[in-house]
Amino acid sequence: MVSIGVWINAFLTLCILSFLYKDNPFFRFAESLFAGMSLGYYIGLANQQTLMPNLFMPLFRDFSGSVVLLIPMALGILLYFRYIPRIAWMARLALAVYIGYYIGVMFLQKLHGEVLPQSRDTILQLRGIAGIDVLWNAVFIAGVISVLLYFYFSAEHKGVLGKVSRVGIWFLMISFGASFGYTIMARISLLMGRFSFLVNDWIRPLMGAS
Amino acid sequence: MKTPLLFILAAAAVVLASQAPAPAVLAGEIQGLRAFDSPGDGGESVTLEWEGGPSTLVSIMRSESSGGPFEEVGTTIGTDGAYEDYVEEGRPYYYRLSYRIGDQDYVTAPVGPVAARSNWFRSYRLNALVLAVLMFSLVIYYINAAKRGKDLYIRRISGISAIDEAVGRATEMGKKIIYIPGIMSISDIQTIASLSILSHVAKQTAVYGADIEVPNKDPLTFTAARETVKQAYMEAGRPDQFREDMVTYITYDQFAYAAAVSGKMVRERPATNFLIGYFFAESLILAETGQSTGAIQIAGTAAPTQLPFFVTTCDYTLMGEELYAASAYLSKEPILLGSIKAQDIAKALIIVTILVGIVAYFFGSTVIRNLLASR
Missing domain, CATH: 2.60.40.10 (Immunoglobulins)
Structure with missing residues (x-):
């Protein structure tokens, strides 16, 4: 016995997959349903998992101890001021605080978490190790330096800089190729998951197979 | 006579004791x-x-x-x-x-x-502090230099020329432009760079009278994108042409958003698609659909895992830092130009540090490597 939930799931999966042929009413129906339901779901999610536990409940339980929460609340309300033309400019204050805060946080995170360790890990040993390791270390170093020089914007890519940055582009393209293949394999496994659902949870029980 | 003898005996005892084998x-x-x-x-x-x-x-x-x-x-x-x-x-x-x-x-x-006690300073992060101070100093210096009118050269990136051509193409064909600012919030630097490029694109559409649509996944990016487009139309002297529905909100779900925008591409067949910002797995769905409709596509992202998809399906791709450089190049904002220039100097310093570190490491010194250690 196939449950109604599996039927709906299978029908919507086929509706979405029908886009592979061409745009059609079934795809439009599934697309609109998907977009609409997800929007409603995320509104509920934002209320249940963000606003209630992080803002409303602490304020109701212990207002004096949570008074600092009124600041982000005020910033959130400011965003809606854009619908009042006379004071619409105030919405930008909230955006400015949000952007400024995250840029400050991200700057140090990137510096500490990426720039320093990646620079350190590029300083590799070129002697006293096996010949093949020397070769790979040299390739690694050449890759990092040439790619960094490709992203140097203060000079025209001519002469030596042009040649080195050309090598950088080759390194980038090779890494893109590897990344492309790797990600496509991951997507294929997602597709297999969908087909597995259609065959094992829908078609096989429908045909009486266990 | 007795005292020196006792002293000698005591000294001998100490020496013998010190030479006794330590417990295993x-x-x-x-x-x-x-x-x-x-x-x-x-x-x-x-x-x-x-x-x-x-x-x-x-x-x-x-x-x-x-x-x-x-x-x-x-x-x-x-x-x-x-x-x-x-x-x-x-x-x-x-x-x-x-x-x-x-x-x-x-x-x-x-x-x-x-007992564990709070410390005022993380001494092991001194290198990050030094680098941050250096970076900020360079950025402030070059921003001020740009404001004083100093010519800060930034080389032209091929994708930038294509932006104006793509807007012109949409105008000639009488079709709309779809601009997708990624799926992240404005807390992401790529989204901010994307909005800067959106401002340039929107000014161009205002001048040429082309139609633009900006579908959004993130609510805050949606708000900022609408402000950006509105401001661009005002700066272009065409505030009357701006419509609120040029910047729309779709949904917060990644794949529902991808499905809705893909449907839009197939039905409305835009002349040009811009996919600029931070993307995840939806990048290929969007870019592949856009490519199948025959639209000219310009992409830009610093997400390394998504760049291969854009490189293979789009006509022009702004890779990594080119995205930030493009926004600086187009806007000519002293703040952005100064930042790009400072980053170039920082990159040159990092390259020199790495090369010096490699030479030092070759000769057995790990000083530079240790200076760059982070935890």
Whole structure:
């Protein structure tokens, strides 16, 4: 016995997959349903998992101890001021605080978490190790330096800089190729998951197979 | 006469005692256990260090009194020689280690008391501070230089020329432009760079009278994108042409958003698609659909995992930092130009540091490597 939930799931999966042929009413129906339901779901999610536990409940339980929460609340309300033309400019204050805060946080995170360790890990040993390791270390170093020089914007890519940055582009393209293949394999496994659902949870029980 | 003799005898005794063989240390036995407040943290941990240790698991035992009872709070491989225990700030603790060598169980003498305390400064992050100060100084210097009118050269990136051509193409064909600013919030720097490019594109559409649509996934990006487009139309002197529905909100769900925008591309067949910002798995769905409709596509992202998809399906791709450079190049904003220039100087310094570090490492010095260490 196939449950109604599996039927709906299978029908919507086929509706979405029908886009592979061409745009059609079934795809439009599934697309609109998907977009609409997800929007409603995320509104509920934002209320249940963000606003209630992080803002409303602490304020109701212990207002004096949570008074600092009124600041982000005020910033959130400011965003809606854009619908009042006379004071619409105030919405930008909230955006400015949000952007400024995250840029400050991200700057140090990137510096500490990426720039320093990646620079350190590029300083590799070129002697006293096996010949093949020397070769790979040299390739690694050449890759990092040439790619960094490709992203140097203060000079025209001519002469030596042009040649080195050309090598950088080759390194980038090779890494893109590897990344492309790797990600496509991951997507294929997602597709297999969908087909597995259609065959094992829908078609096989429908045909009486266990 | 007696005193010198006694002195000689005493000295001889000391010398003999010092030459006596030390008690044998068993292989794997833990020596010199010490516990101390972890330096440079927020008062959340105590560090244990020791010499020796077995290659098997060692139990970390903790108590609030030297006499116990001790309870196990963690395990680690004995040869690690260190363990960080997360504790309540200010509360004193005693530690001892319990381990087994062969069939014999061993327990070290307890050490302590030790309490975790907050520190004002993380000394091991001094390198990050120095680099941050250097970067900020360079950025401020070059921003001021740009404001004073100094010509800061930034080379032209091929994708930038294509932006104006793509807007012109849409105008000639009488079809709309779809601009997708990624799926992240404006807390992401790529989204901010994307909005800067959106401003340029919107000014062009305002001047040429082309139609533009900006579908959004993130609510805050949606708000900022609408402000950006509105401002661009005002700056272009065409505020009457701006419509609120040029910037729309779709949904917060990644794939529902991808499905809705893909449907839009197929139905409305835009002349040009811009996919500029931070993308995840939806990048290929969007770019592939756009490519199948025959639209000219210009993409830009610094997400390394998504760049291959854009490179293969789009006509022009702004890769990585080109995205930020493009926004600076197009806007000619002193703040952005100064930032790009400062980043170039920082990149040159990093390249020099790496090369010097490699040479030093080649000759056996790890000074530069250690200077760049982070944790």
